[in-house]
Amino acid sequence: MVNGANSSEVRDVIRKYIKPYYDSFDDRSRKVIADSILYFSHAPSLPETIPLDVLPTPFELTQKIDELCAWLATELCIDNREFDFRDCEYSEDLNVVHRLTRVKPPLPSGAN
Numbered sequence: 001m002v003n004g005a006n007s008s009e010v011r012d013v014i015r016k017y018i019k020p021y022y023d024s025f026d027d028r029s030r031k032v033i034a035d036s037i038l039y040f041s042h043a044p045s046l047p048e049t050i051p052l053d054v055l056p057t058p059f060e061l062t063q064k065i066d067e068l069c070a071w072l073a074t075e076l077c078i079d080n081r082e083f084d085f086r087d088c089e090y091s092e093d094l095n096v097v098h099r100l101t102r103v104k105p106p107l108p109s110g111a112n
């Protein structure tokens with residue numbers, strides 16, 4: 001049984017099962033996923049519409065969303081250097097496809 005509060009155990013699960021699945025998506029989809037992970041790693045709290053304790057996982061997750069997202073970002077090799085939490089907007093509307101959008105797109109690499 002995986003201890004969801006144990007960094008090395010959860011990161012091992014991410015490497016073995018989630019990373020190959022994440023890598024199978026196209027670039028645009030990976031960007032949406034990456035933005036969501038980075039957003040929730042900086043969010044002051046998890047939106048009420050996303051309670052971690054009801055997600056269908058085979059083991060209990062840590063209740064620290066920033067910790068879980070940091071593990072995901074590391075293991076999925078998500079670059080967070082260009083990410084700014086303030087450039088994103090989260091919608092509570094369950095009817096929209098992408099509930100997180102960048103209101104200000106990132107600058108191209110090397111631009112000031």
